[in-house]
Amino acid sequence: MMHTLSLWYKHGWIRAIDLSLAEQLQQLGEPESVAFMAALTSFQLGQGHPCLELAQLYHNPKTTLNLPPEHAQQESLQACDDPAQVFAAQPQLGHLEQCLTQLQQSAAVNTNNSPLVLVGSRLYLRRYYDYEQRIKNDLKQRMQTQPKVNTLQLQQVLDALFGATDRISWQRTACAMAMRSLFTIVTGGPGTGKTYTVVRLLATLQKLREQPQPLRIRLAAPTGKAAARMTESISTELENLRAIPAVADVLAEGLATEAVTLHRLLGTVANTRQFRHNAHNPLYTDVLIIDEASMVDIEMLAAVVAALPAQARLILLGDKDQLASVEAGAILGQLCEGAEHGHYAPQLAQWLNATAASQIPAEKIDNNGSQWPYLQHTTMFHESRRFDAEKGIGKLAFEVNQQRAEWLQQWLRDSKIMAQQYPEFDNIHALPCSRADAAVIKQLVMDGYAPLQQLISARPTEQTDEALNQWAKAVLTQLGAFQLLTAVREGDWGMHAFNQRVTYWLHADQSQQHGWFIGRPVMVTHNDYGLNLRNGDIGVVLQRGAGEPLRVAFLNPQGDVRWILPSRLTNIDTAYAMTIHKSQGSEFDHTVMVMPPADAPILTKELLYTGITRAKSHFTLIFSQPQLVLKAVQRRVIRNGGLTDA
Numbered sequence: 001m002m003h004t005l006s007l008w009y010k011h012g013w014i015r016a017i018d019l020s021l022a023e024q025l026q027q028l029g030e031p032e033s034v035a036f037m038a039a040l041t042s043f044q045l046g047q048g049h050p051c052l053e054l055a056q057l058y059h060n061p062k063t064t065l066n067l068p069p070e071h072a073q074q075e076s077l078q079a080c081d082d083p084a085q086v087f088a089a090q091p092q093l094g095h096l097e098q099c100l101t102q103l104q105q106s107a108a109v110n111t112n113n114s115p116l117v118l119v120g121s122r123l124y125l126r127r128y129y130d131y132e133q134r135i136k137n138d139l140k141q142r143m144q145t146q147p148k149v150n151t152l153q154l155q156q157v158l159d160a161l162f163g164a165t166d167r168i169s170w171q172r173t174a175c176a177m178a179m180r181s182l183f184t185i186v187t188g189g190p191g192t193g194k195t196y197t198v199v200r201l202l203a204t205l206q207k208l209r210e211q212p213q214p215l216r217i218r219l220a221a222p223t224g225k226a227a228a229r230m231t232e233s234i235s236t237e238l239e240n241l242r243a244i245p246a247v248a249d250v251l252a253e254g255l256a257t258e259a260v261t262l263h264r265l266l267g268t269v270a271n272t273r274q275f276r277h278n279a280h281n282p283l284y285t286d287v288l289i290i291d292e293a294s295m296v297d298i299e300m301l302a303a304v305v306a307a308l309p310a311q312a313r314l315i316l317l318g319d320k321d322q323l324a325s326v327e328a329g330a331i332l333g334q335l336c337e338g339a340e341h342g343h344y345a346p347q348l349a350q351w352l353n354a355t356a357a358s359q360i361p362a363e364k365i366d367n368n369g370s371q372w373p374y375l376q377h378t379t380m381f382h383e384s385r386r387f388d389a390e391k392g393i394g395k396l397a398f399e400v401n402q403q404r405a406e407w408l409q410q411w412l413r414d415s416k417i418m419a420q421q422y423p424e425f426d427n428i429h430a431l432p433c434s435r436a437d438a439a440v441i442k443q444l445v446m447d448g449y450a451p452l453q454q455l456i457s458a459r460p461t462e463q464t465d466e467a468l469n470q471w472a473k474a475v476l477t478q479l480g481a482f483q484l485l486t487a488v489r490e491g492d493w494g495m496h497a498f499n500q501r502v503t504y505w506l507h508a509d510q511s512q513q514h515g516w517f518i519g520r521p522v523m524v525t526h527n528d529y530g531l532n533l534r535n536g537d538i539g540v541v542l543q544r545g546a547g548e549p550l551r552v553a554f555l556n557p558q559g560d561v562r563w564i565l566p567s568r569l570t571n572i573d574t575a576y577a578m579t580i581h582k583s584q585g586s587e588f589d590h591t592v593m594v595m596p597p598a599d600a601p602i603l604t605k606e607l608l609y610t611g612i613t614r615a616k617s618h619f620t621l622i623f624s625q626p627q628l629v630l631k632a633v634q635r636r637v638i639r640n641g642g643l644t645d646a
C-alpha cells in the first residue's frame, strides 16, 4: 500500500503531505492499512472534505476519492492501480468492517491526542475534528441563548420596515427569527433580498436593543471582492431606509457599512495560522454578519466562533446551493441541508406567525422539526427580485438547481429558436461546439474582450496620478463586463489551455505573449499577507507611461488603485479564463461557461448553478455533448462532515 501511495504521489495523484503523513505513521509502528487510510483522509482535505467517509469510500472508491484525477495522463493510468483495485487486492482492507476494525485497534485512532479520530464511519485528522466540535458546541450555545423580545414592538418595527402584509413574507420571517437567538442563517439565490433584509434586521436590532448605547456591528466576507460588494450593497440599501421615519433615530446614530475580509477582521499573524483575535482576545462586537458564507471553510469558521464573544450574535448570509469553499468545509451546505422544505417545528411556526405576522405554509411545518436544529434558525428566500424565475438567467438557474432535465434538454437543442421567438430567452445561449479552439469561440471571446482592449490602449495623455488611477479603475471595472469560465483547470478545455489560447488570440500581433505583458489580467491564487493581497483578487498589467516599467493595478477594498511591480507577485494565474470555483463571489455582465467533452465527478449541478448565477445580464454555455450537461445536472456535490449529527 505504501508503494501505491508512492506511485500515486510520483504521478501527481496525491500530495506530498498525504504521503508523508502515511510514512510518519508507519515509522511510528502503525500498520500499513492505517497509514494508508490516514493518507486518504489528508488527501480528502485537499479536495475540500474535512473527513473521509469510509462507508462512501467502500461503496464507490473511485468517485469518493476522485481518483484517477481528471488530468491523469495515459502513462500514469498504466502505472498506477486505481482505488478500487487497491482495496480488492488488500485482505485487511477488503470490506468496510475490516477497515473499521483495523482503525479501532490502532493507537493512532481515538486515543488521547491521537492524530486520527474515527466517528462512526467518518475518519478525521484530529485538527479538523476539533474544528468541527468547536463549531458545533458554539452554535449550539448561541442557538440556545434566547434574548428577551418585545413582540409588540417587533411587529411595529417590521410593519414600518417591510409594510404590513397578509401573505407570507420570508423577509419579515428572517428578521423575527434573528431576534429569537444568537445564531441565524439567511440563505437564497442571487438577488433574493438577503442584503435588503439584513439592513432592515440591523435597524430592528438597534430599535429593540436593551442597552442605551448602539450595538457594535461588524460586517465581513471571506474574500476582498465579496467584502467590497457587501460594502457597496449595504450602503445602497441603507440609503433606501432613509425614507422610513420609524428608523430615523437609529440611522442617525450610524449603522455599520464597511465590510472587511474575515482575515482582516480576525487579524492575521505573519507566517502562522493564528489570529490576533481569539478566545483570549475576543472581537469587540455585539453582532457579526458574514456574507457569502458558502465560501467560508471549517478552519476559518472555527476561528471566528472562538473569537466571537459568547453573548454576540452571529448571522450568516449566503447561497446554500452554490459550490462550497475551495478549502475543506461545505459549512453552509451542511447547516442548511433541507432548508427548501422549512422543517419548522410547530411551536416555532406559531411564534413566527404571531410576531412576524407571517403565515408559515403548512408544508414547511414539521412535527419532527427538532431533528433539524439549524433549520429552526434558518430562513430561505426563494424569489429573486433581480431575475424573473420564468425568464432567461433566472429560469436557467432555477431549472438547473431543481435538476430538471426536460426543459434543459429543449434549451440545449433549441436555444437559438427560443431566443428568436421569445424575447425573455434572448440573453441565454447554448452553443454546441466540439473543438476548444473553434472559430465561434474565438469570435465570442474577441468580441467580449474588445472593449477591454480598447480601454487599455486609451492611456490618458495627461499622466497625473489622478488621471492614471482613474484609467486603471475603468480598466479594472471593465474586467467585470465579460468573463470566460471553465469547469476544469487542466486539459484542452481547462483554464490554463484557454488562457494560453485567449492570450494568443488577443495578442497574436505582439511578440510577447508570455510572462508579463500589457493588458494581462491576473488573479492572485494564494493570500499574500506582505502585499495585503487575497486569494481571488484580480489585477491587470498596465504601463503608466512610455518607457516606464510594467505594473499590476489592483483595487483595494476601499476602491482605490494600487500599483505593484510584477516581480513582487508570486502566486498568479492569467485571468482571461478562470475556473467556476475561483469565480465564486464575483459577477460579470456576460459570462461564458465552457463544459469539457468528457464526464468527470467534478461536473455537478452546483458547479453549473454557480457558473450560471455569476452572469448579470447575459449567459452563454459552450458544450460539446448535451448528454454530458444533463448528466452533470443530475450529479450533486457530496457534502461530507458531521456538523448536523446529533
Ligand SMILES: Nc1ncnc2c1ncn2[C@@H]1O[C@H](COP(=O)(O)OP(=O)(O)OP(=O)(O)O)[C@@H](O)[C@H]1O
Pocket (backbone or CB within 6 Å): 171, 188, 189, 190, 191, 192, 193, 194, 195, 196, 197, 233, 385, 386
Ligand atoms: N421586499 C423588497 N421590496 C422591494 N425591493 C426589494 C425587496 N427585496 C429586495 N429588493 C431589491 O431587490 C434587489 C436585490 O436584493 P439584494 O441585493 O438584497 O439581494 P441579495 O440576495 O443580497 O443578492 P446577492 O446575493 O446578489 O448579493 C435590490 O435592488 C433590492 O433593493
